[in-house]
Amino acid sequence: MRSARFQTHGLLASFALLLTSVSAVRADIVTEWNALALTTMRTSTEAPVMARDLAILHTSIYNASESIRGGYQTYGFGSYTAPTGGPAGASYEAAMIAAANTVMQSLYSGSSGAFTTLYNTQLSGIADGQAKTDGIAWGVSIANDMLAWRSGDGASTAGGTPYSPVGTIGYWAQTSASGALLPGWGTVGTFAIPGTGAYMSALPTGTLADYMKTDPYATDYNEVKNIGSFFSLTRTSDQTNQAYFWAAAGGTVKTTGMWNQVAATAASTAGLGVTDTARLFAAVNVAMADAGITAFATIYDNEFWRPETAIANGDADGNVNTDVDVAWAPLIAAPSFPEYVALGSTLSEAAAATLAFYLGDSMSFSLGGDINGDGSIDMTRNFTSFSQASDEAMMSGIYGGTQFGTSAIAGHDIGLSVADYVVNNNFALVPEPAGALLVLLGGALMLRRRRGLV
Template identity: 70%
Template sequence: MLRFRPPVSSAIAALGLLLMAVPAVRGDIVSDWNALALSQMTGVESPQIAHDLAILQASIFNANQSLEGTYYTYGYGAYPAPGAGPAGADSQAAMIAAANTVMQYLYSGGSTDFTSLYNSQLSGIANSQAKTDGIAWGVTIANNLLSARSADGAGDASTTPYTPVGTIGYWQQTSTAGALLPGWGSVGTFAIPGTGAYMTTLPGGSITSYLQSSQYVADYNQVKDLGAAFSATRTLDQTSQAYFWAAGDGTVKMTGMWNQIAQTAATAAGLSTADTARLLATLNVAMADASTVAMATIYDQQFWRPETAIANGDIDGNASTDVDSFWAPLISSPSLPEYVSLGATISEAAAVVLASYLGDNVAFSLGSDINGDGSIDLTRNFTSFSQAANEAGMAGVYGGTQFMTSVTDGKTIGSNVANYVLANDFALVPEPAGAALVLLGGAWLLGGRRRRPGSRRAA
C-alpha cells in the first residue's frame, strides 16, 4: 500500500516547533460536514450511510494529511494513498473542497446546502495562492476516491435478484417490503482484504444443526419472553433501549447514531481538525467494512426472524420450542434475514474504534428519533462506548427481532474488522530518527540551562 511520508525538517525548524505553543484547532470543518451529510441521509440504509461517509471522511482526511503529514494517508486497492500535495497549499481549504466535491456527487439533491456550507467555511480563509491551491487539491483528492469507488457494487446492491428459500429455518418476508440490499455483501471493502475471513456461520454450521441445538432453545425462549410486544418480563428500561436503538425509516439509522456519538466525543475531547478527521474516517471505514461482512453473512445464512420461528415452533424439529401463533415482536422486523445482527456488528465496530482513540470510559448523552419525524423522542446517558454498543446489540433481543447468538456473533465480526482497520490504516507517521535526536538534544540543552548552578526552580 502506497503511503505518504513527509520529508525530514531541518534541525532548526524542528526545534522551533518543539518550543512554539500552538493552540489546538477545533474540528468544526469536519463535524459540520458530517452533520450536514447525515441530514441528507435519512432515507438511506445503515450500510449505505457508512459507505458514503467513509468516502466523505477518507477524502477529508487525505486532503488534510497529504499536506500536513502527521498521519499516513489512506489508500486501498484501486485507490493508492495520495502522495504529498502542492507545497504551501492551505490544508483547510483542501478539506472543505474535498467534502463539497464528494457530497455534491453523492447527494446532488442537497446541492444548495452543500454550497452554502462550502462558501461559509471558505470565507474564513483569506484569499491567497495557498487557498486556491488547497481548493484545487481537495477537488483532486475527492474525485480520485470517487472514481476508485464508482464500480464498487454499491449502486447495484439494492437491485440484486433475491428470492427467499421459504422452507423451515429460512427467512420469510415479514412485510410487503422487498429484501433489503441483497447484494451488499459483494460491495468492495475499504480496508479489509475481502469479507470471507470475517464471515461466520450459524452454530453447528447449518440451519438444521442450530435448530436442533440447546443453544437455539435458549435463544428462542429468551426472545420469545423478552421481545414480545406485550412482554410481562421486559423492564421499562429494556423497552426504552429497544425503541431507542430501533433506527427505523426516516432516521439516520445505526451508523448515523454512532457518527453523532463520535462528533460529541470529539468535541468534548477538544480534538484538532486533523484528529477529528482521522477519528471519523477510521470510524466510518470500520463500520462500512463491518456492514459489508454482516450483509454477506446475512444473505449467506438466510436464517428466519423470531416472529417466523415462534409461529413455527411446532415444526422446527426441536421438541423444546413451544409454538405461539399469536406472538408478535415489540419492534417490526427489518426486511432481511436474521443472522447476524447488523446493529450489533456496526455498534461493536464503532465502539472499538472510539475506545481505541479516546478510551472506553467516556460519558456522553445521545438523542434518538424513534418515529423518523426529525425530532428527538428519547435521550439516554452512557458511561462508556462499550455500554452503548452492548445496549445497541441487546435492543434487538428486547425488540423481538434478533436471537442472542446473532448479537454475540455480530459483535465478534465488528470487533475483528475494527481491529484490522486500526492496525493497518490511519497510523501516526513516526518521527525520523535524525529529527528525534535533534529534538532530544535541544530539550536537553534547554533543561541544562534551567538547571545551571545557583538557579532556582519555580515552586
C-alpha cells in the first residue's frame, strides 16, 4: 500500500507534469532506444544488471535533454556532477539520440550495427545545421561523462565475487548447476539512495535458527508447500498463469524489461512528449537499479534457503509445524541465489510506485509475457493499476514455489522505500515564477479537497 506522503507527492507531481507536458512528437526517440536495448539485453543480461545499464542509458538521455532545455533539474549523484549549460540553440533531440547511441555502443558493442541503424534513422528526422551538430557533440559528451563515472561502480566484478554457501540448516543451498548469481551486486554503487543500509531488511527474530521456530515461518512454509508445489491441487489456473508470467526466465526481458514495457505503454497512454518520457524512464530505471542493488545486498546478507530446500529438510528446522516432504518440487525452478528478499517483488514495486508517482496509480494497461524465452509473446495480462500489477508480481513467487510470503512482502516494502526516495530527490521541475505559483495553488487545492475542506 502506498504511504499517504507518497500519494500526496504523486498528486503534486502529476499536476506539475500536466502543466509542463508537451506534444508527443518524437517521444519515440526514447521508447525506440528502450525497445532496442531490451532486445539486446534479453538473452544475456540479468535483471539487476539490466536495471543498472538502463539507468545509465536513460539518465544520459535525460541529461542530454535537460542540460539544453532546462525544464527539469538535471541528474547528478555523488562524484557525478549534474551537467548544466548545454550549447545555446543546440537540438536537444539530437543530443538525446547521440547520448543513447554512445551509451549502447559502449555497453553492448556486439550489437553496434543495430544501434548505428537506429541512430542514423532518428537523426535523419532532424534538419542538418549547427543546432544538430552541436546537439550531437553535446550528447556524446554527456554519455561519456556518465559512462566514465559508472565505470568504477563495481558492476564489472560483482559476478566474480567469491562466495561459498554456508551449507547448514536454514541457509541457501544450490539447487541447480549454476553457481551463485552476482554475489557482489549488493556492493555496486547506487544511483540515488545514499547507500543500501537504510533500505535493507532482515528476517525477524534474530538468527535463522530462531526464526525457523516461529509461527510466521511455519505459516509461510505451509503456504508455499501447498500452493507452490508442481502438483498443487489448490493453486488456480490463473495463479499458475501469474507464476509463469512473472517468472522472468532466461531469454526473456526479465522483470526489469517488463516494467520498461509498462512504462512505454503508460507514456503513450498519457500522451507524454519526448522530455517527459525521458524523465519517466530515467526515474523508473534509477529506482529499479537501486532497488536491485539493495535486494542483492539483503539477499547475500541473510542467505536464507529456498522453499525447495526448506521443505526437504522440514524435520530439521526445529519447528513442529513444518512437515518434511523430500519429494516436493516447486512449479518453477528457483533462481540461483538465496531467497530473502524476493527480487521480482522488489523491482516491481520500485517501478510501479515510480510510475504511480508521475501518472497516478489508476491506469489500465496490458502487458505481454514471454514465458519460454524465445522472444515471442506467449501470454497477455490486463491490469487496471500499476499497484495491481506489482501485487501480482509479489504473489507470483509464492505460486511458483520459489518464495516465502515474508520475503515477497519485504521486497515490496524495499521497492516502495527506494522509489519514494528517488522521486522525491531527483528529476524535479524547474518552474518559472508563474508556473511555480500554479503548482503551489493546485497542490493546496488538492490537499484541501483530501481533507474535506472544499
